[in-house]
Amino acid sequence: MTGLKGNGSPPSLPLPRPKSPPEYADLYRKRREMAKVQMLEREIGFLEEELKSIAGLQPASRPCKELAEFVTCNADPLIPVRTKKIRRSCCLWKWLCGASCFNVSSICCCCCQSHLERTRSHDCTTCSCSNPCKGCPTPKCNHCFCCSSRCSNKPTCSWTCCIPKCPSCLTCPSTRCVCNVKCLEGNMCSCCTKSCCNSCLFCY
């Protein structure tokens, strides 16, 4: 056999050397890096613009003042009102209303209406005022379709003042409505009865 030496032993072969895989051009990697760099350079531009504009900015006290004024000038149905100041402003509001408010719907409110009632009858439910009157002691009830706008139970008619009525039945309370059950699982399902309105997922 070829390669055999005179002494009979085969020639030693070089030991195998593992090689790294050939480097392929990763075009997407370069594009990704380029995109990242471009985004950063764009961000640098935006930040430099912002630094220039900051020189002309008003201090924080100005927007704080605007915010405080906005908050104090707007009534809030969720906030308790317990001060005497309301009465003074209400009296002032009523005086102003008496002088000029008749047909100005933007300042129409129940407070105005109570004045108007002295001059002509007016139904509060037709009031188109969208902003609650700042000094009004009897805000219009927006929530109960069962009680009149001049709710005699509580002057501040709200979610908790009236027992909501079943839409299909003018007289029964919602929790035991017997006339508006539409249970999909036939007329009875395992978790509700005929008198159930709310607990069964499929009853509506």
Place this chain on the structure above:
Amino acid sequence: MSVAELKERHMAATETVNSLRDRLRQQRLLLLDTDVAGYARSQGKTPVTFGPTDLVCCRTLQGHTGKVHSLDWTPERNRIVSASQDGRLIVWNALTSQKTHAIKLPCAWVMTCAFSPNGQSVACGGLDSMCSIFNLNTQTDNDGHMPVSRMLSGHKGYVSSCQYVPDEDTHLITASGDHTCVLWDITTGLRTSVFGGEFQSGHTSDVVSVSINGSNSRMFVSGSCDSTARLWDTRVASRAVRTFHGHQGDVNTVKFFPDGNRFGTGSDDGTCRLFDIRTGHQLQVYNQPHGDNEAPHVTSIAFSISGRLLFASYNNGDCYVWDTLLAQVVLDLGSLQNSHDGRISCLGLSADGSALCTGSWDTNLKIWAFGGHRKVI
């Protein structure tokens, strides 16, 4: 240019960006002559006080069988849509507590829902990366399925938040785990604009919340896991109008202040913050000290109609009512009688500001309203 050179340029640009951000922060600090609480105290304001029965739970909406993730009120009439881990949307009459619709969703992993301005449709989105629109005038079949009237597909990640553009039943904005927000034309099902993304300047991580300005519907704010909030103009999708830094963790929730010139944020860093959109100033931080314990994450926020109250829910079950002006907690709804048994995951105020709805991991929704008398002395 080789990759190695690009990497060097990348490092240099990153250093420049960090240095510029630092300079901006320093310059802004010089302009922070006060915060809202400091100004309010100087004006002699006193905190809002609540009696034990002033804010009460007046309705409990039961029906979901899984965690409630999202809720939205109609702009008029008192209806609410809620989305739950049970894979359903439920539409409630909030006054009567009755369910008017129970919609079984094609994809159960829903994360967000919204009512259209006219109250005729609801939108939802989640892990299917799509936003589905349902027309409520369509009947459900016996299994509770309702046909999808429009499917908005195009996001490459989950849809975390959605909101209809006020007064426009044909447009809505979604926020997504693909780092973008999208303005959709529902009529065509197509994307009108994409805000952020791979080749545009925008968020660098998942966007998890969006809020559209009620006073100027061309402006909206997004909150992201990149710890920033960004203000966008829908006419300019290529870049944010402004980026708001400050939070040290994911910004989970954003909501415009009622005057439309400020917005609030809530974050994993446990704080809520108030920012001014015109100047970019951080006007107030709402932070409750927790000692050595890790601060609970803020999950959702809402402002009362006057802006005086900031409702903030946390992942430990608390639901603080902050006096926005004085930065003090004036009530914890989580500790009140009849409160939720689990984390409150979402909040929403009714259109007229008279009621707050909370949705919880205990599967219920609750409605809170003023239960006291308004005394005029």
